[in-house]
Amino acid sequence: MIPAMLDLFAYDFMQRSLLAAAIVGALCSLMGVFVVLRGLAFVGAGTSHAAFAGVALGYLVGWPPLLLAIVFGIATVWITGWLEERGRMKLDVSIGILYTTTMALAIVFIGLMKTYNPEVYGYLFGSVLSVTGEEVLLIGGLAVLELGLLALFWKELLFIAFDQEMAEASGVPARGIFFLLLTLIALTVVVALKTVGAILVFAMILIPASTAYQLTHSLTTLTLYSVIIGTTTAVTGVIVSTVWDIPSGPSIVLLATAVFFLSLLISPKRLKQPLGSRHP
Amino acid sequence: MTSPQDSKENASRPAIIRFDHAWFGFPGVVALEDISLSIHAGEFIGVIGPNGSGKTTLCRAVLGLLSPLKGQLHIFDCACEELRCHHRAQIGYLPQKGVVDRDFPVTVLETVMMGRYGALGLFRRPGPEDRRIALESLALVAMERYRDVALGSLSGGQQQRVFIARALAQQPKVLLLDEPTTGLDLPMQHNVLDLIQHLHKTLRLTVLLITHDINMIRSRVDRLVLLKTRLYAQGPPADVLKPDILEQVYGRGLIFSDRDLVFVEDYHHSH
Incomplete structure (x- = not known):
């Protein structure tokens, strides 16, 4: 079995898939740290469906699908953020409405297509094994852009995740940084769309960071663990899916979920602290 | 609490925060009306009032997070609408307990x-x-x-x-504390207030302390500001904590004096 696996790595498609999975796994798990800490889980889930509507429209009108995915994703998170900021609507309510609306749009766009298009369904369910060289370049380019922005605004992103109002009161341009965070979430969703699909993409953002959260009280360690778990489960998931001939997206997500439940069992946070164990 | 001499010196300094007939609120809701208040460098001011009296709104206004609906608010000689990030950095803020996720990693x-x-x-x-x-x-x-x-x-x-x-x-330059003793046991409440008082004296910080606990701060502050949507009274604690003034804010029959302590039956005090 192992020689057969090693043979697989010689194929171009396999190398591309593993590279795409590693990039997506690392990036999603890094963004996941802010999503988990800022409590934006549902925003990401909604964004992935909005981005899929963009993909469907792209295939319908013959425009670049990922470009429209970016437009739809960013528009959705900005509208959501704006509504919350104005106090008009809670974040989960507005994203719930946009989530279902954009999914309805996606179904309409697919219905308007004259013929069955398997590539659209690739973005819905994920097909990392069919990722092309150009797509790897695009994913890599977007990932570099995001990593650059994360590095530039790391301390501000951390502060607004901790407490946005306190950050603003301390002189950090918190509103702008919050919208930057929403934009980065939308871009991450688009980067990962082809790999695991719109339905499962958010698991790649949410699960590694949630797993790491169980294991440490330190932000640096949490970030490191999250990236290691995200990258490892993404790459391993692709290998498992190829060897056992199962879809790659679900393979990655199920593997990450198994690691999450394992983390719950060994989490030091779950172990009951005896009374008085806190610092006096 | 600073000495009477220090208090006079503080009052003679120019105001670093100045409310001038300022109104605050949200569409359809007025949270604070016609507030005129000057806060001078080096002062220790306590802001008191019942729940919903606008204490936290006042706090958000000082932080530059709310602009007046009417009137003016100047912070460090700058209209609050023009407040820049570096001005905000000059106000150290302690939010209410529970606002921040204290299990954040x-x-x-x-x-x-x-x-x-x-x-x-x-x-x-x-x-x-x-x-x-x-x-x-x-x-x-x-x-x-x-x-x-x-x-x-x-x-x-x-x-x-x-x-x-x-x-x-x-x-x-300013330390703004929103209910810093809420949720703490009594010795720890004194401990935190002693620390704040020490910092006020040693670092010559202007302190604006928002609290529901009149008795804990009355001996520590230079001035008390009594709020209930509008500013009912301001001045030395002895001038503000008078039954006729407190009755206007907390209601008749809710005030009991015993050995110079003030008991007010509102949500926070009934525990």
């Missing part, structure tokens, strides 16, 4: 370092000087030995000290 030192972020501005990373200031701030609140400890593992009183250190790391 950060160490004590990482929390205090956040106090440097506003002053640093965008694109600049904290350096050794910022770390030195953060460690000094921790020393001021006697928490330096906990610098590498997870914030969530500390007791409530210790967490308050860390948040005060975070505010001090901004090297602020």
Whole structure:
């Protein structure tokens, strides 16, 4: 079995898939740290469906699908953020409405297509094994852009995740940084769309960071663990899916979920602290 | 509490925060009306009032997070609408307990370092000087030995000290504290207020302390500001804490005086 696996790595498609999975796994798990800490889980889930509507429209009108995915994703998170900021609507309510609306749009766009298009369904369910060289370049380019922005605004992103109002009161341009965070979430969703699909993409953002959260009280360690778990489960998931001939997206997500439940069992946070164990 | 001589000196200084017939609120709701109040450098002011009296709205206004609907608010000689990030960094803020997720995965030192972020501005990373200031701030609140400890593992009183250190790391001119003793046991309440009083004296900080607990602060502050949507009274505690004035705000029959203590039956006081 192992020689057969090693043979697989010689194929171009396999190398591309593993590279795409590693990039997506690392990036999603890094963004996941802010999503988990800022409590934006549902925003990401909604964004992935909005981005899929963009993909469907792209295939319908013959425009670049990922470009429209970016437009739809960013528009959705900005509208959501704006509504919350104005106090008009809670974040989960507005994203719930946009989530279902954009999914309805996606179904309409697919219905308007004259013929069955398997590539659209690739973005819905994920097909990392069919990722092309150009797509790897695009994913890599977007990932570099995001990593650059994360590095530039790391301390501000951390502060607004901790407490946005306190950050603003301390002189950090918190509103702008919050919208930057929403934009980065939308871009991450688009980067990962082809790999695991719109339905499962958010698991790649949410699960590694949630797993790491169980294991440490330190932000640096949490970030490191999250990236290691995200990258490892993404790459391993692709290998498992190829060897056992199962879809790659679900393979990655199920593997990450198994690691999450394992983390719950060994989490030091779950172990009951005896009374008085806190610092006096 | 500063001496009468110091109080006179403080009052003669120019106001660093000035409300001039300012109204605050939200569409259809007026939270504060016609507030005229000057806060001078070096003063220790207590803001009191029942629940829903607009104390936190006043706090948000001082932080520059709310603009007046009518009237004017000047902070550091700057109209609050024109307040820039570096002005905000001069106000160290301790939010109410419960606003912040205190199980957030950060160490004590990482929390205090956040106090440097506003002053640093965008694109600049904290350096050794910022770390030195953060460690000094921790020393001021006697928490330096906990610098590498997870914030969530500390007791409530210790967490308050860390948040005060975070505010001090901004090297602020004003310390704004919103209900700093809520949720703490009695000895810890005195402990935190003693610390605030000590910082006010040693660092010559202007302190604006919002609280429901009149008796805890009456002997510590220079001035009390009594709010219930509008400003009912301001002045030395002895001038404000009079039955006829308090009755206007807390209602008749809810005030009991015993050995100079004031008991008010509102939500916070009934525990």
